[in-house]
Amino acid sequence: MKIIYFIIMKNQKKAFIFDLDGVVTDTAEYHFQAWKTIADELNVPFDRHKNEELKGVSREESFKRLLSGKVLPPDQFKSLMNKKNDLYRSFLKKLTRNDMLPGMREFLTQSRHDGFKTAIGSSSKNAAEIIERLEANDLFDSIVCGADVPNAKPAPDLFLLAANKLNVPPEQCVVFEDAYSGITAAHTAGMKAVGIGTKEALPEADLIYKNLNSVTPEQIVNLLV
Ligand code: B16
Ligand code: MG
Numbered sequence: 001m002k003i004i005y006f007i008i009m010k011n012q013k014k015a016f017i018f019d020l021d022g023v024v025t026d027t028a029e030y031h032f033q034a035w036k037t038i039a040d041e042l043n044v045p046f047d048r049h050k051n052e053e054l055k056g057v058s059r060e061e062s063f064k065r066l067l068s069g070k071v072l073p074p075d076q077f078k079s080l081m082n083k084k085n086d087l088y089r090s091f092l093k094k095l096t097r098n099d100m101l102p103g104m105r106e107f108l109t110q111s112r113h114d115g116f117k118t119a120i121g122s123s124s125k126n127a128a129e130i131i132e133r134l135e136a137n138d139l140f141d142s143i144v145c146g147a148d149v150p151n152a153k154p155a156p157d158l159f160l161l162a163a164n165k166l167n168v169p170p171e172q173c174v175v176f177e178d179a180y181s182g183i184t185a186a187h188t189a190g191m192k193a194v195g196i197g198t199k200e201a202l203p204e205a206d207l208i209y210k211n212l213n214s215v216t217p218e219q220i221v222n223l224l225v
Helices: 003-011 027-041 048-054 061-067 073-090 104-113 127-133 157-166 180-188 217-224
Strands: 015-018 115-124 142-145 173-177 192-196 207-209
Touching: 003 142, 003 217, 015 127, 015 157, 027 048, 027 061, 048 061, 061 073, 073 127, 073 217, 104 115, 104 217, 115 127, 115 157, 142 157, 142 192, 157 173, 157 180, 173 180, 192 217
Parallel strands: 015 115, 015 173, 115 142, 173 192, 192 207
Antiparallel strands: none
């Protein structure tokens, strides 16, 4: 460990907060397959391009976006949303510890070794089950999900709650996100944001990587000094 990095890490407690879908693992295909079944049932056009609009937003908001203005009776809306979730959860049974995105397990292990606190900040109400299936519980101090806060991303609630649970001030937290709404949420929370994806999709990110393969926590810490 370089001396300057050692001093920065000793100086103040710091945290990394990770979005789940699209950052730690990629469950977007499972979301797509489950929503596609519902869309076909309703005869609503839905393809992979449209699915991009659903990334990072809550289940309810996803369904509204899929419907593109079509209005359903509240009971039908709710029961189809539940059906989508049951299907999605059946697909999740396929997840194993090998389904973490490239470099993620190594990055998390190194971060914790270097002294960072780590948390999940995900819109998904299935986050705890996904982390369990990835055998990644010991890599996080806290898991905060859509069920824990009143307002979904781009509101800052998820990330502020995660920082609070970690007992780290927001200005000492870096969020890792693959969705535009998540980058906005991080900034609104007073945190730095690392985008996982492309500069075109995430123009507001403070740093951008395709994934965390070969990235080190030391490269990220400069955002906090
Ligand atoms: P659930 P993230 C998000 O996860 C997904 O990207 C988004 O597609 C999904 O609609 C949302 O979780 C809710 O998921 O239906 O499982 O509660 O990217 O915030 O980790
Ligand atoms: Mg995401």
